Amino acid sequence: MDKLKAILVDDEQDSRQILSNYLTKYCPQVELKAECKNIQEGLAAIQQYQPDLVFLDIEMPFGTGFDLLEQLDEVNFETVFVTAYDNYAIQALNMSAAYYLLKPLDIDELVQAVEKIHEERKQSKDSFHVQVLLDNIKHENERPKKIMLPTFEGFEIVPIDQIIYCEADDNFTKFHLKDVIKPLLISKTLKHFENMLPANKFVRIHRSSLINTDYVIRYTKGKGGYVTMENQVELEVSPKKKPQFLEAFKLS
Structure with a gap:
């Protein structure tokens, strides 16, 4: 061209x-x-x-x-x-x-x-x-429904309600998805996606973890505590992020 x-x-x-x-x-x-x-x-x-x-x-x-x-x-x-x-x-x-x-x-x-x-x-x-x-x-009054994620091979179009949690990996982010065993590795930082994904559903609970609150099945108390996600993964809640996490569930 x-x-x-x-x-x-x-x-x-x-x-x-x-x-x-x-x-x-x-x-x-x-x-x-x-x-x-x-x-x-x-x-x-x-x-x-x-x-x-x-x-x-x-x-x-x-x-x-x-x-x-x-x-x-x-x-x-x-x-x-x-x-x-x-x-x-x-x-x-x-x-x-x-x-x-x-x-x-x-x-x-x-x-x-x-x-x-x-x-x-x-x-x-x-x-x-x-x-x-x-x-x-088309869903302007709702949260956006899909996100386009650039991968090494091309891109993936992912419904955001299928994202269980996002995990920081240096300057990359791993997307852990419902019914998908292997996470997607995306060459952007977790902070990038924290700013992008709907704040009413996605909460940063640790410098390494951004979770979809729809997939939290248990919270265990502690200094910060930890959450158990629907896929049975346990994630630490940092003391600094604990108030923000609890506020998402109106538990503070």
Whole structure:
């Protein structure tokens, strides 16, 4: 693939101009085909140009960037979401391993995202990130349902209600899943997933353990104590984390 055919959709003229200038100056692998100010123009440009990449503002008048994607029968392009805020949107984007940029735009982050997408599109034109994201967005008033985990071989899409607990392993994290014997080893830190997974269900009980409270079957008292998970694994609760753990069960 020589160049990425791209369009951008943003209701703010200044934002469109800034991104267009950055792409022209710093991303030579991108060929910008259209600049659109609303969902309707964006849908028309996608149909006309069949882009490889869409830069999509999340918050727009009369709808969101997610609304645009849901109107498509098939998403066969990669998406970089652009947003100034919206905590739920950021969590959903992280859960799906989707690309996003925060306003005001950082040039280095833009270049890095474009380079990764350019390499990925050489290998495949599937957009699993967006498929997982849209599934999670449908449950906006609930916790997100799935998380995309990059592995050494590719990626795994895991329902979060199947995660029993996560275990720190240096700069990696082991995911222990229901009905799966061998844990998934993911090359991101436990802190990364602590910030990503829903705080109303996942509690850090130790520097090495992040648990899904739905799978706790027993707590044994002690200085910190320890929990027994549904898979019969016993995990230590550090004294420092004990109040947070007990609060999750309203036992403090």
